Amino acid sequence: MNHLIISFITADRPGIVDSLSNIIGKHQGNWQKSSLHQMSGIFAGVVEIVCPNSSTSALSKELADLENFKIQIEQATSVASVTESQLILELTANDRAGIVQEISSTIHSNGGNLLKLVSTQESAPHFGHELFKAKVTIAANDADVDNMISALENLADDLMVDISR
Known part of the structure; x- marks a missing residue:
């Protein structure tokens, strides 16, 4: 069986x-995971599927031939992982340019691997300015978690970090 990662817009x-x-389904594929989003009239997504080796080529060709799609197909390989904790962080702060870079850089420089980031921008109730909200899934070596969380909490006075494991 092959694992394929399909990204499209x-x-x-x-x-x-x-x-x-x-x-x-026509090529005996099994839809495993996906993240699909509509933004400003564009639909984009990433899908992980598993399909028989014998179907991979035909499936890839049919997907690549879809009209009006920008599509990329990658065959995934298994990677051995180090013992890591997986954390889910819910972040809220006043929106500003560069906030995603600050957060991702802090995670990276403290030994974390950003696995998933879903963010929104919304109006702050009663204040009228924009808030940045994100749900971030990260993997980190157990020894690095406390330092990473402290570094994130110290990024800005207005940044709130809620953590779940």
């Missing part, structure tokens, strides 16, 4: 997920 319209899932 296309103009939003009804039936995109149906079209993708039909092609994947």
